Amino acid sequence: MKNLKDILEYAGIKPTIERLSILRYLDSKHDHPTAAMIFNEIETKIPTISKTTVYNSLKLFIDNGIVTPLYITGSEVRYDFATKPHHHFFCEKCGKIYDLIIDCPYMKKTKIQGHQIKQRHGYFRGICKNCLEKEEKAQS
Amino acid sequence: MKNLKDILEYAGIKPTIERLSILRYLDSKHDHPTAAMIFNEIETKIPTISKTTVYNSLKLFIDNGIVTPLYITGSEVRYDFATKPHHHFFCEKCGKIYDLIIDCPYMKKTKIQGHQIKQRHGYFRGICKNCLEKEEKAQS
């Protein structure tokens, strides 16, 4: 399962140009874009694309476990082309979301205190390395 | 620092009836209500309360570290009268958010890969114990 077309077909999703384009964007950038960011980017290549199609496609991907929605910022959903679960760091200053590869003992659990677990989310919030360095420079 | 009035005063927040009422609700129920749920509840006691006051107060509490906003459901913010950081379990079926007291090694960290951490969030998503039992009964 190398290429994106295969991933969609394997999930029973017809790989239309729109859907492929959205998935390709998620795969290439691997930032954690909003629906608006995705729409704006795709629009430059497929000028007729509809915002609704972006939302429809993302929902389809999510329902099939291909994409994970991140509810971190509180203002809009960020989308992650997830291979395996991982932690995130959200910078309150620049809004960037970083992947954190840390091995947390609770990321494998499938049951906790009788509750059946389907998804695990761990994230931190603060000021990212980049923004910290900028602050330092500004003070010197 | 036992009672709610003291908590507010200690934070430099004037303990008005509205603010105290909101905090009292968060403290008594300890579910993780939405702003709408809080508004509806307070309204029965203070019929003149405004939705804006609820949002204003919650923002004030958040800015002073008295309350933590939870971005978990994706549709609305849930509010937690946080004493110490802890994990959560969100039930996709009934919408309930449970506290999970598990000791995760990453909940104490203040810096990761150069990023300065201000908040730590860990939560799981799935079907809660209660809803699982209901399902079982329905099948027998």
Next chain:
DNA sequence: TTATAAATTTGTAATGAGTTCAAATATGAA
């Protein structure tokens, strides 16, 4: 091919949580 059905995309309108803002009200000091 042609006809027809099903799937997909599109655009517009609606939804709803949260915010803005200025007027009204309450509080507190002089």
Next chain:
DNA sequence: TTCATATTTGAACTCATTACAAATTTATAA
């Protein structure tokens, strides 16, 4: 009381997301 300041209120607004029906594309069968 008078005046300034803090708080509350309600209406209007924003904006991400959803609903929905029409238009278009794609698949299937005759």
